[in-house]
Amino acid sequence: MFDRLRADGPITLEAFMGACNDYYYATRDPLGSSGDFTTAPEISQMFGELIGAALVDVWRRAGAPASVRYVEIGPGRGTLAADALRVMHSAGLAPPVHLVETSPVLREAQLAAVPGATHHDSIGDLPGDAPLLVVANEFLDALPIRQHVAGIERHVELIGDGLAFDRDGEVVESSPARDEAVSALSEGLVALGGVALLIDYGHERSAPGDTLQAVRGHAFAPALDRPGEQDLTSHVDFERVAAVAREAGAFVTAPAEQGSWLERLGIQARARRLAQAAPGRAGEIEAARARLCRPDAMGSLFKVLAIHSPDWPRPAGL
Template sequence: MEACNAYYYATRDPLGTAGDFTTAPEISQMFGEIVGAALADCWARAGRPADTSYVELGPGRGTLAADALRVLRTVGLNPSVHLVETSPILREAQARLISDARWHDCIEDLPTGGPLLVVANEFFDALPIRQVVVGIERRVQAAAGGLAFDRDGEVVELSPVRSEVMTQLARNLVNQGGAALIIDYGHERTAPGDTLQAVRRHRFAHVLEAPGEQDLTSHVDFEALGAAARSAGATVTQVVQQGPWLERLGIMARARQLAAATPTRTEEIEAARARFCRPDQMGSLFKVMAVTAPGWPTPAGLTG
């Protein structure tokens, strides 16, 4: 999975109608604006520290960052921008939107000065997993001219890499201050199940077909991520569904504002809002969790 995704992302822009999938920031500016508003509010309640940096993990084309930064600047925060991205093609796209960004290959390279406002939207789902069947790790083998799994049965998924990344991120927050918003599809509690999936040309595909030519992801185990963050001394919020979170933060009001400003786009704007929020679309499968430094305020919409 790691080898396939490393090649996949290094050799193409996978987003949009011409690519393989579309993420929330590419659907509407509302998504990034709400994220930016949540971070701006958290920063203000933390005392408006002047040396704060904006960090995004796996920032796609930079669309979310551009929308969030526009909101952050309206409240007086003009942070340095740090993007953790390894794809040269996506770095070029990000540079067209955020000319003053600095790029990093890994979290360990991030600045070690002031507080961090971090966004990880659909980042953890693409990190590699391991699957275990009846206590034995499931592997891929050559078979009949193709690839096949070496065993079937009830699957338990583990992701040491996700836990390592979260632990490092939490350490940075604990040492420097700040908050991270984790937005991804997955489950609130650890549970067995095979969630590995491949997407190509906006359709699901067999996960072992065309290695390196399709996006491989799996559902994020938010309970495991939270445990990793807590082990590093960070504070972790409850996990909430994306739809209710966006609604609590005012996406309905923002949709009305945009529709009033551009009446010809009213139907498009409402369709985007519904896609983000409805339970039968992205609203319930996608979850939101925040990780904060001790003493930092909880981002809005994540207290029950």
């Protein structure tokens, strides 16, 4: 990155974020205690299990079509998919699995968790012959963003031996990459049928503000520090996501807080059953449930929004 800036001069934040994250995800498994962050599926099996149950329920209410595909976008280690599919299989639904992932490191982990899964480089590469049951957990936040200050796009420049932004002030963010992904997904659902659950951290209403952040070693870090060696993300603008999906002809639910949604899906009952089956893990199970649901943990910051085709029902809890 430093060589690029020395040769070419300042680059947009969008280009900087895209290049950094492409390298970051291609060269490591960033998850877990030895990585930089932990996602909900890695906290507890309950997360993926409840998603699997919600997908079975909406599939049944849609008439239980014989041909349907499970799709996950940005599936991490494949943990969520494995947990969701276990529940789906027990309910008599065993769809082919398609994973949108470009990282060779993560692809290997995903195939270990979900043998036989088919990988794709982009949403546009997904098959177009059956309804889709889609999950995207912490995918949209990692797509590159643009920032404008007073109507001028923000750039990253080299100052001495360090990086800095070329301007400061009130920031307005947008993400053409996020819009493109949501539009492609929504168009596919309208054409084929199906539903997508988008789970991410962000805000319900569009508003100005700088939400770019970096995480390294499970702690926040300066966003321009160590390019390509830390996770760069931004908060998802769910109002904008909904607008893009509607423009493509899809139906959209109002965003719900993750904690409230999981409670409505029955996470407390599931936690009790797990604790009864393994009394020695009762404290661990309750701590995981609280982390996923409490407002001061992941419960309020993370939102859930569903996009579905006009002829499919909305998923439970939304």
